[in-house]
Amino acid sequence: MKAYPTNQIRNLACIGHGHAGKTQLVSSLLHLAGATPRWGKVDEGTTVTDHDEDAIARKITLNNQLAHCEWREHKVNLIDTPGFSAFVPHARPALRVADCALVVVDAVSGVEVGTEKTWGYANEFITPRMMVITKLDKERADFGHALDTARQTFSRAIVPFTLPIGQEANFRGVVDVVHMKAYEFDASGKAKEVPIPETGRDVYERERERLVEVIAESDDSLMEKWMETGTLEEADIIPNISKAIAGSRLCPVFAVSSLTLVGLQPLLDGVLDYAPAPDTHENERGKASLDEGAAEVTRGYHPEEPFSAYVFRTIADPFAGRINVMKIISGRVKSDATAQNTTRGASERLGALHSMQGKQLDKVDEASAGDIIACVKLKETQTGDTLADKGDPVVYDPIEYPEAAISFAIEPKSRQDEEKISVALHKILEEDPSLHFTRDAQTKEFILSGSGQLHIETVVEKLRNRYHVEVALHPPKVPYKETITARAEVQGRHKKQTGGRGQFGDCKVVFEPLPRGGGFVFEDKIFGGSVPQQFRPAIEKGIVEAASSGALAGYPLVDFKVTLIDGSYHTVDSDEHSFRAAGRKAFRNAVEKVKPTILEPIMHVEVVAPAECSGDIMGDLNSRRGRVQGMEMRGKNQVVKAQAPMSEMLDYQSKLNSITAARGSFHMEFSHYDPVPNQIAHKIVEQARAEGRIRAEEEE
Numbered sequence: 001m002k003a004y005p006t007n008q009i010r011n012l013a014c015i016g017h018g019h020a021g022k023t024q025l026v027s028s029l030l031h032l033a034g035a036t037p038r039w040g041k042v043d044e045g046t047t048v049t050d051h052d053e054d055a056i057a058r059k060i061t062l063n064n065q066l067a068h069c070e071w072r073e074h075k076v077n078l079i080d081t082p083g084f085s086a087f088v089p090h091a092r093p094a095l096r097v098a099d100c101a102l103v104v105v106d107a108v109s110g111v112e113v114g115t116e117k118t119w120g121y122a123n124e125f126i127t128p129r130m131m132v133i134t135k136l137d138k139e140r141a142d143f144g145h146a147l148d149t150a151r152q153t154f155s156r157a158i159v160p161f162t163l164p165i166g167q168e169a170n171f172r173g174v175v176d177v178v179h180m181k182a183y184e185f186d187a188s189g190k191a192k193e194v195p196i197p198e199t200g201r202d203v204y205e206r207e208r209e210r211l212v213e214v215i216a217e218s219d220d221s222l223m224e225k226w227m228e229t230g231t232l233e234e235a236d237i238i239p240n241i242s243k244a245i246a247g248s249r250l251c252p253v254f255a256v257s258s259l260t261l262v263g264l265q266p267l268l269d270g271v272l273d274y275a276p277a278p279d280t281h282e283n284e285r286g287k288a289s290l291d292e293g294a295a296e297v298t299r300g301y302h303p304e305e306p307f308s309a310y311v312f313r314t315i316a317d318p319f320a321g322r323i324n325v326m327k328i329i330s331g332r333v334k335s336d337a338t339a340q341n342t343t344r345g346a347s348e349r350l351g352a353l354h355s356m357q358g359k360q361l362d363k364v365d366e367a368s369a370g371d372i373i374a375c376v377k378l379k380e381t382q383t384g385d386t387l388a389d390k391g392d393p394v395v396y397d398p399i400e401y402p403e404a405a406i407s408f409a410i411e412p413k414s415r416q417d418e419e420k421i422s423v424a425l426h427k428i429l430e431e432d433p434s435l436h437f438t439r440d441a442q443t444k445e446f447i448l449s450g451s452g453q454l455h456i457e458t459v460v461e462k463l464r465n466r467y468h469v470e471v472a473l474h475p476p477k478v479p480y481k482e483t484i485t486a487r488a489e490v491q492g493r494h495k496k497q498t499g500g501r502g503q504f505g506d507c508k509v510v511f512e513p514l515p516r517g518g519g520f521v522f523e524d525k526i527f528g529g530s531v532p533q534q535f536r537p538a539i540e541k542g543i544v545e546a547a548s549s550g551a552l553a554g555y556p557l558v559d560f561k562v563t564l565i566d567g568s569y570h571t572v573d574s575d576e577h578s579f580r581a582a583g584r585k586a587f588r589n590a591v592e593k594v595k596p597t598i599l600e601p602i603m604h605v606e607v608v609a610p611a612e613c614s615g616d617i618m619g620d621l622n623s624r625r626g627r628v629q630g631m632e633m634r635g636k637n638q639v640v641k642a643q644a645p646m647s648e649m650l651d652y653q654s655k656l657n658s659i660t661a662a663r664g665s666f667h668m669e670f671s672h673y674d675p676v677p678n679q680i681a682h683k684i685v686e687q688a689r690a691e692g693r694i695r696a697e698e699e700e
């Protein structure tokens, strides 16, 4: 494959609600551009981007997948992202590297929870947006309604660039309101110009006026011209569209059907003409190194700058091994080059460079700023890392993932499975930074945490199908935490004399609560040498160790500060081990005085259901200790937004199905931690005792 110059590349992330039609859109665009030997269909399990067996079996996209095509001598990189709620957080890294998002909206349903969610992600990375209203061939498809839902929901000029000709099965063409031309399409998706239908002319003209207005507003001299003449010429409009999109003032909308290929050619042309090219992106900011106080470094999207790239996806491929997918931010790179992984301080031989077409890797000799490439078998590199020129280093911030929303205990079914599980899970975790795996110190259980039940179930399937590890899944565990609510000054003294050399460590520390999310802070305020410098970290370690199994029910204790103020030592008997024990003892002595409490995860819940069910939905949420925070209409449905403790929501799906006769859906994600009411704390402690989570006081 040839290398493309920066301004002949477009990087698009397809985002939106689950089932909206993103994967089919990507597949049909590839087909139209002649990038694939045959036209892949989601329903037949033959698309390029839903290629792994789990995605095919479930007909949903589980993680970001790459594809590309050539159109009018440009390379269009397409990132297909998941829309299903348990997997939708993966859209974030895609939006971090895309220069434009294609927001895919189903013409039957209009804007949905997942559309809003991913739109919010795009706000986070200031990714410019274009919108695609798809499935216009379907029964009950309604372009006007879908457009209205978008206009009601998003505060930005949302202007159709193409409007549909014909409805549902008769949807056969589009009017391009930028150029005021109309097209119909043959079976291969090729456009043929036709006269503009007279019936809709007023609508086409009104939408064009809107566009003219948005463009006029973006520039003073254009504004003047518009005020004087009441319009703008094409030569004024077209060059400014891309700027308005890049500046997040305008979101154009394209009317398409991915199954009849109607409207796709104007969409691809629109991508080339209007979607911002990588080199229009603001300079990227990074740091010269990970050292504290390291200088800020900026890099422009230009091939002449020093090389740097950001890895946004790692794939554990059963055949190729570990594949790292990265966007080249600056400079250019050739195959077999050496680069520095500035995040991990390791040198990497890049080996062959590839462009990805789903699971297929196509070799490229060279690539420039703005392009997306994949390298196979880098030694240390993973998602979130920066690769850069060793002589001109830069490190970009990795993307933070939200806290896991749900945890399950997984139990290997046999001894053999137990041996294999860690290696297999390690590979799965590499691919998916939103997944967490720990081993509970008390119960020795393997705990797998993720963003939803389905998320965890797909991991179990992957373990079985790909790694031949069988596990049983046990009911979700609520990831409670503990914290303290009072200040206390305590001593921790560890002394042991058993003949020969003894053990001695002694510290005086102050425990104080920190605000929610404050984590753990350790401050050393010892003046003089009552505890020698080299033993102080051991005190901190001892406290951290003890805090990890909590003060009440065995859950990790968080949001507190410890200040080391004094202590004493013995020249012969003191060592690191003794001070660690002193730290643990200080923690245990503090437990009685700092008034510990249990914190529970509170979820943000959005329920979408027919309006007549709202009363029952709210009643039920109240009985789950939920707090309704707002309601709004979305089309014919009512959206109820609420916050509720996770522990009360574990069986919500089945209840919602029974309240709404399966017409409702909901989306839930972690919001924050709150203290649990006393009564419930009591039960949690009882339960922990029954499960053996609370360790008997160890003697040292």
Ligand SMILES: Nc1nc2c(ncn2[C@@H]2O[C@H](COP(=O)(O)OP(=O)(O)OP(=O)(O)O)[C@@H](O)[C@H]2O)c(=O)[nH]1
Binding pocket: 016, 017, 018, 019, 020, 021, 022, 023, 024, 025, 042, 043, 059, 060, 061, 062, 081, 082, 083, 084, 134, 135, 136, 137, 138, 256, 257, 258, 259, 260
């Ligand atoms: N009639 C019609 N059906 C479509 C069209 N586009 C997609 N579909 C169907 O809609 C369903 C979902 O399509 P996908 O492309 O898998 O949706 P998605 O947005 O990728 O879904 P997730 O990966 O779960 O987020 C499939 O059954 C498709 O065949 C279209 O233009 N017309």
Ligand SMILES: [Mg+2]
Binding pocket: 022, 023, 024, 050, 060, 061, 080, 081, 082, 083
């Ligand atoms: Mg998909």
